Amino acid sequence: DAKTTQPPSMDCAEGRAANLPCNHSTISGNEYVYWYRQIHSQGPQYIIHGLKNNETNEMASLIITEDRKSSTLILPHATLRDTAVYYCIVRPNYGQNFVFGPGTRLSVLP
């Protein structure tokens, strides 16, 4: 079973920041938070991951609460191409497979 809880869907206006929440209250000390997205009919695409510090890359920022029980993925300037299902996954680093929950379907609206 997935160890995360996400809202089933969200809307965001084009050009605005999209903030996608994820709860992972049972996360273990050695588990990382990963974010993937799946654009329709494509394989999942890696976005970002982190352990306890906030992370930023060219795609997004990841904010992890101090107690690590929740996190937020931030797409700073959403575009129509960001419309996708976003998956938040927790797992120990390297080696084990990913367990996917239902994710959040983000719709970026013009």
Place this chain on the structure above:
Amino acid sequence: SAVISQKPSRDICQRGTSLTIQCQVDSQVTMMFWYRQQPGQSLTLIATANQGSEATYESGFVIDKFPISRPNLTFSTLTVSNMSPEDSSIYLCSTPLVGRETQYFGPGTRLLVL
């Protein structure tokens, strides 16, 4: 990032037949995973393909239905045997890269069984 390719990208098959899906990675990898994504659903792990040993199947998936080969460190196949319409899904292969923290997914094979 790794380049992972799958063949075929899509297929339409008759019930009772079998289809073999190929997954090719452009670098040597230790582990390869096969997932299924049924229509409107999330991804479910079928099995882990281990080079040099038998695949490890998840609960609900059996070798007779989904035989897997892993002849070398860059290639794997998944066969969907004796297909029924319930096998209509997207099948994806995936691998973590050696020394990397992320896992990469192939583009998927979209299968429709009539």
